[in-house]
Amino acid sequence: MKKSIFTIFALLALLAFNTTSRAGTYYVVSGEPFSLAPASGSTSFFQYLWTLDPGTGQVIRTLDQASGGVLTHTFGDGTATSASLHKITLGVLTALDGCLSEVVEHTIIVLPKLTVSITADKENFCSNAAVNSKLTATVSAATGLDTYGVTLSPFAWKLGSNAVDGQTSSVLNVTAPGTYSALVTYVLPTTGSFIPTASKIAGAIVGGTKQILNNLPLPTAPAITLN
Template sequence: MKKTITSFAVFALLAFAQIATAQTTPEPINFYVTNGEEFTLTPQGDNSASKLFWRIDGALTEILGNVAGGALKKTFSDATTGITTHTIKLSVIADLLAGCESDPVEYNIIVLPKLQVTLQIPTKTNFCVGADIDLTLNASFATPVSNLAQYGIELPFEWSTEDGTILSETGSALKVVEAGLYKCIAKYKLPVEGVLIPTATSLATNIITGTSQQIQKNLPLPKVPVITLF
């Protein structure tokens, strides 16, 4: 079941249950996080005598204490122009001297870039009173994501008006025929099928920053001068 968690929130890892069923549960465990933002992996369990081994991308970087205090805090900052994936494996050992280590449970940490939506400023943003408005606002990303298709992720745009009305357009171009403030943002649409379905997410509220453009129609019409004849 997909579980959405707010930024900086804790992933509740059912560590011992997953380890016990690791051989019979082939579904991947995918956690989606935000580039440059810290996330926390916290195992749940009651075996206080156990030690936790965390391996990040194959390297044993953390040997933490018992389950109650074995949370792992981590930040990945390499997803600047494209999505990246890291592997974190968790295993448990009851006695360091005995060396009996459980089979590891593997977690895929998929890191999404922070994005900035930009609008190409139209050549004309203010029209004469009573005139027809006919222009197109074009949105793009300051730094495009290079590998969305590889992960089955989409980035539809969301256009809205000043009063919060969501418009039907989800593409990068919006045809404008009325004056007003037009806002544009985009949202990550994560996969709903395949091997990259999110198990849980920890995405910052500001992972994508939007922008806006005001279109006006208040230029006064010039007055025709009075003609006199001498």
């Protein structure tokens, strides 16, 4: 009972504390779990007090010493089409005297999952004809990226496993059959207010593929008869 009362008091104190500017900015992907782990050597604390989006009524996470204070969380279900910002704060309690640390507020920027799609003006050619197709790649819509200084890279094209050198636009003219793929990646800011401390965005954008064939069968001319 005493421990429960003590914890409640500590949580109330946590909410009353001012946050500091000593904080990080982290980029994650909607629908993908991520973990925030206190630095090594900080595992002797009695409790780790995490707050998600302070002031919005979200539940405070209280983690014990055995957990090492590692917070695992997921924002969204992967269907978001807009980037969003969340705040996560961390404060700790010592085991002996119950002193509460300063509370540090971190910024979490959640990026939407994107998909690249490829269309072709023609996908198959006669087996005796030259291949001449125009591929067009598009990326699913996303909003709010510019708010955080996030951009998309130019397109990277491949034929099979080989890079198509020098081609970075959304349109690719091809003259050989094969499986073509296109991919863009998120480019995080290097200046401004949202420079990343760390990110976990691998696989945030699914590349597109399109197979171009050159195997339409040739018709056989029929025999003729003279009547």
